[in-house]
Each structure stands twice: as structure tokens, then as C-alpha cells.
Amino acid sequence: MDRRFLAIYWRDMLRYVRFRTLLLSSLVQPALWLAFFGIAMSSSFDAIGTQVPSGPGIPQVGYLTFMCAGVISMTTLFTSLFGGMSLLFDKNWGLLREVMAAPMPRSNIVLGMGLSGITKSCIQAGIILAFGLLLGVRFFDGYSPLRLAMAVGGIFAFVSVFALGFVFLSSAIAISMESPEGMQGIMTLLTMPIFFASNALYPVEAFPEALRLLSMANPLSHMVTGIRYFAIGPEFSAIGRTFVCSSTDLLVSFGALCLFSTLTFLFALHRVRVARVT
Amino acid sequence: MPEDMIRVEGLSHRFDDLVAVDDVSFHVRPGEVFSFLGPNGAGKSTVINVLTTLLPLQEGRVVIAGFDLRTEPDRVRSAIGIVFQEVTLDRDMTVTETLLFHGRLYGLPRDEVRERAEELVRLVELETKRDVLVKHLSGGMKRRLEIARGLMTRPAVLFLDEPTIGLDPQTRARMWDYLRDVNRDGTTIFLTTHYMDEADGLSDRIAIIDRGRIIAEDTPLDLKNALGRDLVYLETTDNGRARAVLEADPAVTGVREKGPAGLLVTVSEDGTRVVPRLLDALRESGVVIDGLNIKKPSMDDVFIHHTGRALRDEGAESFAAAVGRRR
Numbered sequence: 001m002d003r004r005f006l007a008i009y010w011r012d013m014l015r016y017v018r019f020r021t022l023l024l025s026s027l028v029q030p031a032l033w034l035a036f037f038g039i040a041m042s043s044s045f046d047a048i049g050t051q052v053p054s055g056p057g058i059p060q061v062g063y064l065t066f067m068c069a070g071v072i073s074m075t076t077l078f079t080s081l082f083g084g085m086s087l088l089f090d091k092n093w094g095l096l097r098e099v100m101a102a103p104m105p106r107s108n109i110v111l112g113m114g115l116s117g118i119t120k121s122c123i124q125a126g127i128i129l130a131f132g133l134l135l136g137v138r139f140f141d142g143y144s145p146l147r148l149a150m151a152v153g154g155i156f157a158f159v160s161v162f163a164l165g166f167v168f169l170s171s172a173i174a175i176s177m178e179s180p181e182g183m184q185g186i187m188t189l190l191t192m193p194i195f196f197a198s199n200a201l202y203p204v205e206a207f208p209e210a211l212r213l214l215s216m217a218n219p220l221s222h223m224v225t226g227i228r229y230f231a232i233g234p235e236f237s238a239i240g241r242t243f244v245c246s247s248t249d250l251l252v253s254f255g256a257l258c259l260f261s262t263l264t265f266l267f268a269l270h271r272v273r274v275a276r277v278t
Numbered sequence: 279m280p281e282d283m284i285r286v287e288g289l290s291h292r293f294d295d296l297v298a299v300d301d302v303s304f305h306v307r308p309g310e311v312f313s314f315l316g317p318n319g320a321g322k323s324t325v326i327n328v329l330t331t332l333l334p335l336q337e338g339r340v341v342i343a344g345f346d347l348r349t350e351p352d353r354v355r356s357a358i359g360i361v362f363q364e365v366t367l368d369r370d371m372t373v374t375e376t377l378l379f380h381g382r383l384y385g386l387p388r389d390e391v392r393e394r395a396e397e398l399v400r401l402v403e404l405e406t407k408r409d410v411l412v413k414h415l416s417g418g419m420k421r422r423l424e425i426a427r428g429l430m431t432r433p434a435v436l437f438l439d440e441p442t443i444g445l446d447p448q449t450r451a452r453m454w455d456y457l458r459d460v461n462r463d464g465t466t467i468f469l470t471t472h473y474m475d476e477a478d479g480l481s482d483r484i485a486i487i488d489r490g491r492i493i494a495e496d497t498p499l500d501l502k503n504a505l506g507r508d509l510v511y512l513e514t515t516d517n518g519r520a521r522a523v524l525e526a527d528p529a530v531t532g533v534r535e536k537g538p539a540g541l542l543v544t545v546s547e548d549g550t551r552v553v554p555r556l557l558d559a560l561r562e563s564g565v566v567i568d569g570l571n572i573k574k575p576s577m578d579d580v581f582i583h584h585t586g587r588a589l590r591d592e593g594a595e596s597f598a599a600a601v602g603r604r605r
Contacts, residue, residue, distance in 0.1 A: 007382035011371070018370055090368075095379075097366045098427075101330055102383045103355035278327045 004104045008112025009119075011095075012086060016120060030075040030124060031131045038064045038071065038135070041201075045239050059236050061138055066238040068137045069227035070200030072128050072159070073220050076121045077194060080163045081187050083117040084170030084268075088183055091175065097277050106272045110171060110265065117167030118160045125159045139231040151230040158226035158257065165219055165261035172268040175275045200224050203241055219260045222253035282341070283308045283435055283466040284329070289338035291324050298324040300490040302338075306435075306468055306483075311461050314470040315477040315577065316487035322470035323363060325487075326439045329468070330360050343434040356384070359428030359465075363439035365420055369413035373404055373423055376412060380430045391430075398426035402456060418449035425456060429465070436460065438469040442476060454480055474577035484577075486584055493584045498577065505575040505583055506531045508549030510556070512541045513569040520565045527556060539568075544575075 017023060042063035087109075090096035099109060129152075133139060140148050170187070177183045197211055198204070198220040204212050215221050228236075229245045236243055284306040291299040299321045306312040314322045327333040329340060331351050340347035343357035367376060374395060381391030399405055402422035407415060415423065421441065428436050441457070442450040457480060461467050471477050477484050478498045485495040494501060514520040517535070524533050524543055529552045532544035545552045549572040560567060 002385075004383060004385050007379060010382065011368075011375075011379050014375065015368075015370060094368050095366060097332065097362055098360075098380065099383060101332055101355060101360055103352040104383060104385070276333065278323075278332045 002105065002108065004102075005108035005111035005115065008099070008109055009115045012113065012116035013119065015086065016116070026079065026120075027124065027127050030071055030128045033071050033074070034064070034068065034128065034132055034135055034137075038067055041067065058242060059141065059233060061232055061236055061238045062136075063239060064132075064136060065138045065232065066228075067201055068128070068132045068139065069224045069231060070198075071132075072125050072155075072227055073162070073198075073200055073223045074195055075124050075128060076159050076163050076223070077166060077191065077220060079120050079124060080117050080166035081170045081191060083120065083163075083167040084113060084172070084174040085180070085183060086174075087113065087171055088174040088177055088180055091275075091277055092178075092180075100275070100277050107269055109272050110168060110268045113171045113268075114164045114167050114265070117163045121159050121163035122156055125155065129155070141232075154230035155227050158223055158230075158254065161254070161257040161261050162219060162223040165257060165264045168261060168264035168268040172264065172271040175268075175271050194218060194220050198224060203239070203243070205241070219257055222256045225253045226250060226257075282306065283310070283343060284312075284468060285339075285341040286325075286329070287339045289325065289328065289335075289340060291321075291328055291333065291336050298490055299328070302487070302490070302492055304485050304492060304495060306466060308434075308466055309461070309464060310482045311457070311467040311469070311480055313477040313481040313484045314468075314487050315472070315474070315484050315581070316470075317472055320472075320487045321490040322472075322487055323439055324490075326437055326468070326470055330358060330437050331355055356431065357434045359431060359433035359436045361421075361424045361428045361436070361438040361441055363443065365424070367412045367420055367423065370411060372409050372411055373399065373415070374408050376423060377427055377430055380427045384431045386431065394430055394432075398429055401429075401459070402426045418445055418452070421445065421449075421453060422456065425453075425460070429460065433465065435466045435468060438467065440471055441469055442471075442473065450476070474581065478577045486581060488585045494580070501580045502575040502577070505579055506544040506546050508545050508547075508552075509573050509575055509579060510543040510545060510549055510553060511536065511569075511571040511573070512543060512567060513539045514541070514560065515566040515568065516564075517541055519563060520560055523559050523563050523565065524556060527552070527559065530556075 045063040087096065090099070100106075129139065140151055143151060173186060174183060177186075193214075197215045198218045199215060200220060204215045204221065207215060225245055228243065229250050234245050234247070234250075282305040284304075286305065287303050289299055289302045290297065302321075302325060304312075314325060316322055324333065328335055329342065329347070331347070331354060335347050342354045345353040345357060347354050371379065377395035377398060378391055381394060386394070399408055402425060404419060404422060404426070407419065412420065412423070425436075425438075425441075428438075438457070442453050445453065454476070457467060457469075469476075469480070481498060483495065483497055484501060485492045486501075487493070496504070512520065517539070520541060521533050524530050524541070529545050529547045530543055531546050534542055536542040543556075553570070553572060557567060557570075
């Protein structure tokens with residue numbers, strides 16, 4: 001088997017740990033989201049939510065717990081969307097020429113970037129989970145050790161597939177762009193609708209029809225659904241509504257993410273294959 | 279070992295409607311140092327980019343180390359090492375990491391990568407810089423590291439695109455020493471340069487390339503000998519009359535203007551013996567000599583002879599600017 005994508009992976013991780021400030025800020029930033037946005041919002045939302053009683057046997061969770069899945073998803077989205085950026089820098093000022101001249105299938109470049117995206121995202125997700133639990137996020141409430149292990153595994157599986165999809169997308173864009181400024185612009189343009197047209201911070205049922213359809217096609221919504229299923233449970237109530245996610249729903253969401261990352265993989269592969277760096 | 283390390287036949291390359299390389303053919307023998315000499319924008323980088331697979335082969339046939347570039351590009355890639363014109367190092371990797379990354383990229387076995395990296399660090403004398411980040415290296419050190427990187431896979435041919443561009447004279451001289459060492463160890467070297475002294479001092483054979491075509495190809499000595507034995511530079515009070523007198527002498531093979539007030543005379547015999555005779559003839563016809571110089575032809579003169587302009591001519595520069603942007 002061709003394992004040269006590990007060279008690409010090794011080098012990208014090398015950069016990840018080398019830039020200490022960047023590393024630190026990428027770990028602290030999501031925690032700050034939880035601490036400030038989460039706590040501020042939950043203190044107002046929970047005042048409304050608790051007035052509506054949940055049905056018998058359905059666990060009720062606070063807003064902080066509800067939005068924690070959103071923060072994990074958002075962080076993975078940001079990290080992954082900027083994950084391909086190094087290709088652009090390498091293309092303009094660095095190693096990409098060396099890489100392109102190597103007798104190696106171009107798919108290795110895409111796979112290496114993907115693997116490094118998974119690693120970074122899983123590290124971040126782990127940190128947010130831990131920090132969230134400290135802050136009072138009620139994830140894994142009353143889980144047996146076995147169920148806990150499966151839940152954490154499930155979350156990481158969702159984070160990984162989701163991260164792959166956006167790292168591939170980001171790599172495809174990066175290798176086609178000329179300037180980091182342009183790339184920055186596209187990324188900013190993308191993150192806004194992806195993040196807000198989703199169920200990360202609020203339920204989508206009350207959305208206008210068009211926005212609701214958009215959010216259902218949004219990979220971020222599927223990601224959030226998956227995390228909530230594993231971390232809170234198939235059925236729970238929050239902010240005055242009941243959320244139900246059957247195992248079929250879960251599989252549909254996972255399938256959607258797999259499809260998304262397959263498509264972006266093919267896109268990235270194509271862009272890397274036609275790319276000329278001289 | 280193949281008879282020719284590099285064989286190029288009828289190579290052409292165009293960018294949109296600009297012909298950057300026009301029907302170029304040449305061959306490089308194993309163990310040779312072969313130079314492409316020409317002004318910026320002459321098409322040197324395009325040729326090297328096609329040969330190293332960074333640009334597609336549009337027209338022509340290229341065989342490197344016995345592998346056809348069109349049908350076996352990956353085997354060509356495995357057989358060559360490249361030092362690019364611009365620095366292509368990651369500023370935030372160390373010297374050792376840079377070499378290890380390259381070895382892994384080419385799928386070399388782990389132990390071999392370490393061993394080879396250590397060997398090359400010593401070859402280019404960067405032992406004390408092993409764990410230093412690239413951004414803290416000097417320009418010359420970066421170039422040496424790039425040469426070491428190009429040699430990681432023990433290539434049969436090392437391609438270098440303008441290897442000493444932007445380096446100070448001492449560093450350039452040292453670079454040439456490294457390249458001679460590498461060549462002595464059996465690596466064939468193909469380099470492009472716009473420095474006359476570099477091509478002259480380093481190469482076994484030179485191809486002079488201008489506007490996408492090879493206009494002369496030979497050993498440095500024969501290229502210079504073809505111009506005649508010596509060059510005589512004269513400044514006189516009446517260059518027009520002087521020219522007529524000079525051209526009447528059987529030893530004079532060419533006279534042309536040089537600079538605002540000078541004449542450059544090519545002679546086919548030893549200049550020190552011809553000049554007294556020429557001076558007598560000039561004096562007899564009433565031409566007064568203001569200045570005189572005798573020299574052996576340089577690669578610079580060879581270039582001017584073949585292209586009609588110096589390497590730093592305005593024309594060459596603006597042509598370079600037009601091509602350089604789309605290289």
C-alpha cells in the first residue's frame with residue numbers, strides 16, 4: 001500500500017505543534033465560546049425553557065448542554081475550512097513544487113491533508129468535551145462505562161467524517177487560489193451561512209421553509225444531530241421543545257456526511273491533479 | 279547505463295500564443311555538466327520545468343535516464359533531483375526535517391532516509407545547523423540545503439535552475455565547488471544560468487539559448503575559439519576610417535562598434551603579434567589611437583556574437599519581463 005500520504009501528514013502536524021500560539025489559541029477559542037456565549041445565552045434561554053414541562057420520561061437539558069454540540073461542530077468547521085490553507089502557502093512560497101515533482105500519486109496529498117484535519121479536529125473536540133463537562137454541560141448523563149465509550153467513539157466518528165469533508169473542500173479551494181486574502185474571503189463567506197443555517201444554536205423547525213430545507217442539506221446540521229444523539233440521547237427536551245432522533249435518522253445523517261466527504265474528496269483530487277505549480 | 283542521460287528532440291512549448299520554447303533538441307551524456315545559458319526569459323526555466331515534469335510535454339520527445347517522459351513520468355521523477363530557481367523550503371522546518379520529509383515523499387525506507395540525510399548534511403557542511411529552522415539560515419546555506427535535498431534519492435541527473443542567483447561571489451564559488459564534487463561522484467548535472475562565468479567555469483558543454491531556440495552548442499573552449507584567437511578593443515579619432523584600414527588586414531576576421539567610441543576587432547592570430555602591425559597601418563592613414571586593449575574572448579563575447587546583443591541588453595530584459603510573468 002502506498003503510505004506516502006503519511007509524509008504529508010507528518011509535515012502538516014509538525015507545523016501544527018510548531019506554532020505554539022496558533023495551537024494554543026485554536027484550543028482556547030472554542031472553550032471561550034462555551035464560557036461566554038454559552039453561559040450568557042443559557043441564562044436567558046433556560047428562564048423560558050423551564051416553564052414548559054417536558055413529557056414523562058424525557059430528560060430535560062439546559063441550553064448550555066444543547067449548544068455544546070453546536071460549539072464542537074462549529075470548531076470542527078472552522079479548523080477544517082482553514083486546514084487546506086497551508087496548500088496555498090506551499091504553492092506560493094514553499095514546498096508544493098517539491099511535492100508535485102515527486103513520483104507519488106496526487107491522492108496522497110489529499111489523504112495526508114485529510115488525516116491531519118481529522119487529528120486536529122478530534123483533539124479540539126476532546127478538549128471542548130472536557131471543558132464543557134467542567135462548565136456544567138450535562139453530556140453522558142447516567143451513562144454506563146460501555147455506553148460512554150460507545151458515545152465518545154460515535155462523536156469522534158462524526159467529527160472525523162465531517163472534518164474530512166471540509167478539509168477536502170478547503171484543499172480544493174486552496175490549490176485553485178492565488179492569494180491567501182482571496183481564500184480568507186471565500187472562507188468567511190462560507191462559514192456564516194453554514195453555521196447559522198443549521199441546528200447548532202437553535203431548533204430549525206420554526207425556520208421559514210427555504211431556510212429549513214437549506215439547513216437539512218447542511219452537513220453541519222447532520223453533524224450536530226449525531227453529536228446530540230450520542231452525548232444526550234435519542235430523545236430529550238430543551239428550550240421548550242422535544243427533540244427526537246431515531247437510529248434511522250442517525251444513519252441518514254452519518255450517510256449524508258459520508259456522501260459529502262466523498263464528493264469533496266473527488267473535487268479535491270480533481271483540483272490537485274489539474275494543478276500546475278511552476 | 280543509457281548512452282544519453284538526457285535526450286531531447288524537437289521540444290516546443292507555448293503559453294497561449296507565446297512560443298516560449300521553439301523546436302529545441304540536445305542531448306546530455308552520462309557524467310556531464312551541461313548548461314543552458316541565456317538571458318532571463320529565454321525559455322530556460324520552461325525547458326527545465328518540462329524536463330522535471332512540472333509542465334506537461336506539449337510537443338517533442340524527451341528521454342531521461344532511459345525513461346520516456348511521455349509514457350513513464352513517474353520513473354523519470356524517481357531518477358532525477360531538482361533544485362528550483364526560487365527557494366522552495368519550508369521556513370518553519372529544520373534542516374534535518376527538510377531532508378527527512380523529502381526522503382519520505384519519495385518512499386525511501388526509514389533507515390535509509392536517516393542515513394542519507396546525515397551523509398548529505400556533512401557533504402554540504404551544515405552539520406552545526408542540523409536542528410536549526412530554515413528561516414535562520416543564510417541564503418547560501420538554504421541553497422546548499424536544497425542541493426542536499428535534491429541528492430537525497432541518489433538521482434542519476436540533478437537539475438538546477440539558476441543555482442547561484444542572488445548569492446554573493448564567495449558563496450557562488452563555494453557552490454560551484456559543491457557541484458563539482460557532486461559531479462565527480464557520478465551525478466550528471468543539467469543547469470540553467472544567465473551568468474557567463476558560471477556556464478564557462480562549470481560546464482563540459484553549453485547550449486546558448488535565446489528566444490526559445492538553441493543558437494549555439496559546444497564546449498566552452500570551442501565556443502570561444504570559434505570567435506577567433508583574440509579580441510582587440512580600440513578607441514580612435516576616426517572610427518569610420520579605422521574600420522576600413524582594419525578590415526584590409528588578413529588577420530582581422532571581424533570589426534564592429536562597441537560602446538559610444540570603441541571598435542571591437544576579432545583577430546585570427548595571436549593578438550600581441552598582430553596589434554603592432556595594425557597600429558602602424560592606422561597611423562599611416564592618419565588615424566589617432568586614444569585607447570587599446572587586448573583580451574581573450576569571454577562567454578559574454580560569444581553571446582554577443584551569436585545574438586547581436588549583450589546579456590543585459592534592454593531588449594532582452596523587456597522580453598524577459600513579458601515571458602517571466604507567465605513562466
